[in-house]
Amino acid sequence: MKKIEAIIKPTKLEDVKNSLEKAGYISLTITEVKGRGQQKGIKQVWRGREYTVDVLPKVKVEVIVKDENEDEVIGIIQQSAKTDSFGDGKIFVIPVEKIIRIRTGESGADAL
Secondary structure: OEEEEEEEOHHHHHHHHHHHHHOOOOOOEEEEEEEOOOOOOEEEEEOOEEEEEOOEEEEEEEEEEOHHHHHHHHHHHHHHHOOOOOOOEEEEEEEOOOOEOOOOOOEHHHHO
């Protein structure tokens, strides 16, 4: 099993969520986060003064999938989160050794 973590723009959350749901990936965790990438933030002007915002609001979407679904989910997230501009985000794939459903005690793929 794999944990897929995607850091995306908040404006793309609904697109990603709806695309995953349409493909049958209903279970996910969403966290509001802040961060910066290679561009090191953005410059803005307020009342005639320029300042740099070096950490920007982002959203982290976490999905646990079977190994055979990894590439499909990555493709869905990449396609639905893409804006072709800086700050579109990153996708991380992390191995998951074990899953246990608290309510039933099921483990492994049965707990998904």
